[in-house]
Amino acid sequence: MPLTVQKISNGTVIDHISAGRGFLVMRILGIAESYSDRVALLTNVPSKAMGKKDIIKIEGRLIDKKTADRIALLAPQATINHISNANIVSKKLVEIPSQIDGIFKCPNPKCITNAERVTTNFAVEKNQKLRCHHCERLFAAEELVA
């Protein structure tokens, strides 16, 4: 039986998230118990292009470029649809950035960035791995989101 989730009126639908990554994308979005509007996370939804995919629907929130860049690291095929009055007003593919500044904490406890107030900087290398500008260690995107 198909699983039906109501349309949202104003907000964002993030589609084509790699199956299973929806939970991590929720973490990037910072959506916690205190979020007062409707949110739906659908996982393992059948997809012609991807086999299975995750979808997130968020009422009352638009996604900015910085957040979209972070989502791209975990879900490089994701599309971000902004919804207004129940209509799609913009549809964008996420783009993997070449670097990420000041968002993630370096997971290396011996990195200088964990000892003093420094803006972290990660270069995005192949396979969406991120290299810390300071300690030069390489991390999977999941390690930074965790």
Added chain:
Amino acid sequence: MSDLISMRDLSRNDVEAYLRHAEKMEKSLRSSSPPKPRNKIVATMFFEPSTRTHMSFWAAAERLGCRAISLSGDKSSSAKGETLSDTVRIMSGYADVLVLRHPLEGAARLAADVSSVPVVNAGDGGNQHPTQTLIDLYSILRLKKKISGLSVHLVGDLRHARAMRSLLYGLSMFGAKITLCSPKALAMSDEVVREVQEKFSPSIRTTHEINLRDCDVLYVCRIQKERFEDQYEAARLQDEFRITKEQISAAPDDLAILHPLPKIDELPADYDSDPHAKYFQQASWGVPVRMAVLDRVMGV
């Protein structure tokens, strides 16, 4: 202005330029005409213990006709909570070059980002030690006349030793045949091995048993006790991983043994006068190599 922070930043041409300059410096040290005085101030900032690196930078500065000033971490305002960034900003107003050693990884990169004068990384935690690698490559060239195709065994704590991590980049760049030999728990990071393989396609073999039959250069380092949380484990591994005279006797006659020093007991006792042991000579080349480093970062 240029900094020297990591072997990852250098091309083979850059390294060759450092090594050529070091050769000139070594010749100048042997000649009766010393280099023209540079009249600069070199500040050494050491937040971790050091003998060779600190003193050879100091000697290199003096040999170049520079003045050296020194800041020791435990006697600086960092003991009062001053950040490294602030200390570096202050020191870069007092000197023309900063030479920094720090226990945290990325400290030298941070220093270079905030300093108004060149920064030389004299070791940042377990990450990089590029000037040691320049000394190591220089030593191999002086002893063996080449690096490409030589069988070089890196033996010891490959997980924590920054000298080993940096040297792997250097040797890979020059096409050495590399054997990585360590206790299983102290193997070189897979990520570092993968990176040098992708960049330089060197021959790299990994083993946990010391077999020196095909070895031209044996490069040993101690177990880096200061990087272990469990000191008992460090002591156990130190006891377990020692090179014996029998193992060395299986190597070719012209084997050269190098070591970044200090050594503890990873090599046989009373081995220092053995003709294979080249590590004190290697340490002495620290001065001309670091003269070259100071010159090049100062733009001389």
